[in-house]
Amino acid sequence: MKKIILPLLLISTGVFASLESKLDALNIPDDKVTPLVSEDKLYIVNTRYSSLRNRHEVTLGGARDFMADSHLESRQVSGTYRYHINSKFSLGLRHSIFENDLTESGDELFGNESILPDSDYAIKSTEFFGTYNLFYGKLRVSSKKVVYFDNYVTLGYGKVELASMETSTYSADIGVAFWLGKSMSARLGVKNDFYMQQKIKGNEAAHNMMGYVEFGYLFGEGSRL
Secondary structure, three states: OHHHHHHHHHHHHHHHHHHHHHHHHHOOOOOOOOHHHHHOOOOOOOOOOOOOOOEEEEEEEEEEEOOOOOOEEEEEEEEEEEEEOOOOEEEEEEEEEEEEEEOHHHHHHHHHHOOOOOOOOEEEEEEEEEEEEEEEEEEEOOOOOEEEEEEEEEEEEEEEEEOOOEEEEEEEEEEEEEEEOOOEEEEEEEEEEEEEEEEOOEEEEEEEEEEEEEEEEEEOOOOOO
16 A cells, blocks of 8 residues: 555655746746746837839819808819829829809809909919828728828929919928728828919918818839838
């Protein structure tokens, strides 16, 4: 009987010793991190779903002026070309055509008193601009669908043809570009145009605030380098 009990005691002692050593290994001082975390390097990678480097984008869009004269309603149709140098910077060229109509109050003024508003409205414009993407992110629209986007700012310079003359125009806008798949884009933004207009009482600074929507197509596969 003793010959059977002795080996069992030795085996059980070894098992308990093994368990005790494993439990001791789990007892980590409060001022230390777990060996798994402390010895491994952790990385957060946020790569683009579709590269913008060395790609060309063509968009068509429409806009409405929220700062137009109270007697005049102004809308805009634009065609835009952008060259994406990399994921942050792009250069572009935009040509816009304006459509101007009298508002209800403008129609009443003209119908009752045969007076047209003193407004040197824009007819068309062409401008060059540069864009900087502030940050890149993604928006989950469903459990399986993610839309990627860039928030951007733009500064531009060009020429605008007014009812009275052609003059220089400066622009600044901020917007969001949504990347739909690898080749489509949609943009929402607010664009501010600044120029001098001619009125009866003399030259006057004009400020147009255009809320716009654009839809576009990206050419090329892009480069990761």
